[in-house]
Amino acid sequence: MEQKKKIIVGVPTETFPGERRVALIPSVLPQLTKAGIEVIVESGAGHGAGILDSAFTEKGATIAADRAEVFRKAGIIVQVRSLGSNPEHGRDDLDLLRAGQLVIGFCDPLGSPQAAKELAAKGTTVMSMEMIPRITRAQSMDALSSMATVAGYKAVLLAAGTLPRMFPMFMTAAGTITPARVFIIGAGVAGLQAIATAKRLGAVVQAYDVRPAVKEQCESLGAKFVEMELETGEAEDKGGYAKALGEEFYKKQRELMAKVVAENDVVITTAAIPGKKSPVLVTEEMVKSMAPGSVIVDLAAERGGNCELTKADETTIVHNVTILGPTNLPSTVPFHASQMYAKNITTLLGHLIKDQKLTLDFEDEITRDTTIARDGKITNPRIAELLGEKSPQADERKDA
Numbered sequence: 001m002e003q004k005k006k007i008i009v010g011v012p013t014e015t016f017p018g019e020r021r022v023a024l025i026p027s028v029l030p031q032l033t034k035a036g037i038e039v040i041v042e043s044g045a046g047h048g049a050g051i052l053d054s055a056f057t058e059k060g061a062t063i064a065a066d067r068a069e070v071f072r073k074a075g076i077i078v079q080v081r082s083l084g085s086n087p088e089h090g091r092d093d094l095d096l097l098r099a100g101q102l103v104i105g106f107c108d109p110l111g112s113p114q115a116a117k118e119l120a121a122k123g124t125t126v127m128s129m130e131m132i133p134r135i136t137r138a139q140s141m142d143a144l145s146s147m148a149t150v151a152g153y154k155a156v157l158l159a160a161g162t163l164p165r166m167f168p169m170f171m172t173a174a175g176t177i178t179p180a181r182v183f184i185i186g187a188g189v190a191g192l193q194a195i196a197t198a199k200r201l202g203a204v205v206q207a208y209d210v211r212p213a214v215k216e217q218c219e220s221l222g223a224k225f226v227e228m229e230l231e232t233g234e235a236e237d238k239g240g241y242a243k244a245l246g247e248e249f250y251k252k253q254r255e256l257m258a259k260v261v262a263e264n265d266v267v268i269t270t271a272a273i274p275g276k277k278s279p280v281l282v283t284e285e286m287v288k289s290m291a292p293g294s295v296i297v298d299l300a301a302e303r304g305g306n307c308e309l310t311k312a313d314e315t316t317i318v319h320n321v322t323i324l325g326p327t328n329l330p331s332t333v334p335f336h337a338s339q340m341y342a343k344n345i346t347t348l349l350g351h352l353i354k355d356q357k358l359t360l361d362f363e364d365e366i367t368r369d370t371t372i373a374r375d376g377k378i379t380n381p382r383i384a385e386l387l388g389e390k391s392p393q394a395d396e397r398k399d400a
Contacts, residue, residue: 019086031346183264205222
């Protein structure tokens with residue numbers, strides 16, 4: 001009887017500066033063990049999220065003495081940030097990778113396609129969590145949505161901690177305190193979570209999105225939807241993301257939004273387009289029109305920002321308005337961000353591993369779309385196009 005090859009999943013410590021998340025947490029290990037998967041964790045990998053090595057070993061994981069041991073023993077490497085999403089230190093792992101290994105993590109392949117090519121050159125199979133298709137059966141693997149949930153929540157807390165006003169209305173012996181007014185631009189997952197959080201804190205909330213279909217979702221969370229009478233055409237792509245609509249559209253949009261921005265104490269912007277520069281939605285003129293002490297939290301700062309005055313990872317005060325440009329908010333809530341990400345990774349592993357065997361079925365939409373490289377080549381047509389390469393044929397089956 002043929003003995004099945006042992007599947008070992010490795011969890012290295014994240015090396016991106018300030019990154020406190022970890023790809024797997026102890027509570028998911030029993031599920032992996034049941035599927036015949038062994039887990040090896042680099043010592044200290046969970047410390048940033050408040051998880052000790054002993055918590056991993058109690059659930060059956062092995063602790064590696066060093067990073068090299070994780071890469072040497074594991075056939076599957078799971079990370080929060082792989083090369084591409086970790087440009088400064090991700091390249092340090094290239095010498096540790098080997099042909100046939102499977103790497104799963106955020107890779108920013110649309111923004112850093114060259115990094116995907118470097119990973120491909122090692123002969124590894126690479127699955128990028130940004131590329132999980134937005135289909136019903138992949139929802140529990142959708143790490144972008146998980147992390148956007150954390151970012152939307154934390155953005156409101158940042159704003160509340162910075163604004164020189166309280167969010168809720170209070171009726172006191174000293175008089176009535178009026179509620180803060182919050183405007184959320186972009187009603188994707190981050191925006192909807194920001195609406196819900198601001199509303200729970202007692203603010204009066206308005207929201208806007210180029211997609212009229214999200215109006216009902218915004219209103220169900222207690223926000224007033226700002227109507228824009230514009231001919232937008234098709235405002236979202238087939239993956240459910242907002243797509244670029246052209247500078248002329250954004251020019252008209254900014255003119256119409258100027259009045260709403262001026263009326264609010266807090267503006268939270270979330271309009272990011274995968275692989276592209278963020279559209280400028282809040283101009284300097286709009287910032288000037290805001291009341292002194294107002295706050296802007298720009299969740300699109302990593303790709304240039306929705307506010308033209310945003311500086312990535314900096315807090316600036318311009319025209320008496322505080323502008324925050326955080327680029328990694330999920331890492332500031334590392335315990336629950338890691339919990340959600342670990343669930344996404346575990347569900348994906350469950351999809352790929354059947355009967356204690358890793359099977360990559362490239363006729364399956366989830367496997368095909370999430371895989372960006374294998375056998376030394378870029379396999380995703382969008383990334384190949386960005387690299388100026390011939391579009392590959394991805395519809396084939398391969399067992400590993």
